[in-house]
Amino acid sequence: MSEKLHVKESSGLLTFLGAQLQGWARSKIKQRLQSGCVSVNGVSTTQHDFALNVGDLVEVGATPKVTNSSPSQLEILYSDRDIIAINKPAGLLSVGTTKETQQHALAILRNQLSRRSQAVKLWPVNRIDRDTSGVLLFATSREMREAVMAKWDQAEKTYLAIVEGCPTPAEGTIDQPLRADEEEYRMHVGAHPDAKPAITHFKTERTNGKRTLLQVRIETGRQHQIRAHLSWLGYPVVGDQRYGTQGIRMGLHALRLKIVNPKNGKELTFETPAPADFFALLNK
Template sequence: MSERLRVKQASPLLSFLTTELKGWSRSKIKQRLTTGCIIVNGQPIMRHDHEINVGDDVEVRATGKNVQLKVSRLEILYSDNDLIVINKPAGLLSVATANENKDHALAILRKQLTRPKRTVNLWPVHRLDRDTSGVLMFATSREMREAVMDGWAEAEKTYLAVVEGCPNPSQGTIDQPLRIDPEKYQMIVGPHPEAKKAITHFNTQRTVRERSLLEVQLETGRQHQIRAHMAWLGHPLIGDPRYGTEGPRMGLHALRLSITRPKTGKRLTFETPAPDDFLNLLR
């Protein structure tokens, strides 16, 4: 079961919860915060000093794990006649899967942009894992999608990652091929006739309490590349049970994407800062 609350006066989140949740101990409320059970306007929040405003929706859930994120609108970072770039929240699929075909970014964005007598068609240029937040691009035609993909090798893809431990040396390159294990749906690192080239560059930004914030650049874009490479290095992402351990959210955020726009040849860069629930992984 969960409780839904509406904010009537601006205040820090913990103060609001302490007032509204009659009979709850302060330690119980903090436990719900740290495990990602407090949802503000559809986003898990773990900072007790997070400022909430009048009209905000606050949901208190019994568990923060494996709960389907409900989103009705997406933040649009950029749009023109050919391309639309959004800030995808963690917990939301990029596109439909065999098991889930309703609540995903493609469907939500299509509905958000559609007007009477004007249906919007969208094609995903790339994808982000469900639990990865950040920059996600769509094209408004199959031709534009293919044109962008033709130059995808020159795209610059920059991520932020929160990992266990502190890499030594603090920066470097992982040049290890990857192949999929279809039974475990997991990438296997290392040379193999079926493995494909995969190169990941990383640079440690800071370390807090045995966790490190890395800036990561992809030279290739294999499925689960950062997750598999960092686990292979001995520093798995926080909150990644497939390659590491459980957590309130996965420590991966698509910070920046830079492409050469087809038709004009202009260089376009899209960026969105890491959300609070990501940065809370370092606290």
């Protein structure tokens, strides 16, 4: 059973839900939002401040709105006794939470590798956003995960991003601290006592004047770092409803991850090209 609500005056989504869902605890409304149970005009959103217009239809369900089915198998880019790298498709969570009912990459991969006589245990090394595609890394033991993370400052993390507009200059560095806002589930850019350092390097690969393909390298790995930084610069990632505007998919892809193998000190590089629907965003 779902609640269908018609918007009669413009407002933010969370404000609208609070006014319409009389008797609902604010924490319950936020949980429904964060778990993908709220849709606007048929499109699921988790953005608390999503701008509603007169005539919009907001639907609040008990379970997340399914927009695409989860894969039963994931592409494995690299595998040894200690480390497994996969190509995570856009729209799939990296890992689950106690509040999430949707399928996620960790569960799919664990099921994919397990045998009836032996269940596989995996620990996530890094995470990428649900709507970001690309390289995702897991360890087969907690000890290996901690060993890889101990050298994480030496890891090279390279992304592709398609942004609105054409950055000027064509390349540069964003050195702005980030602060998490748990209420709005977003990052704020700029100096603040609670902000943490964050450094993002970007370089233009090609542009059509309206949208631009960037290669992005991050020295730090803050939540939503690339999305928040590029939006702050004035060139939001295409399809990023939280920091820009909603679209069919988000123009962010984890292209390459280079780490140091803690067992032998050798470099390991995992890479996967962006899918066709990612590059299609450049010309839409």
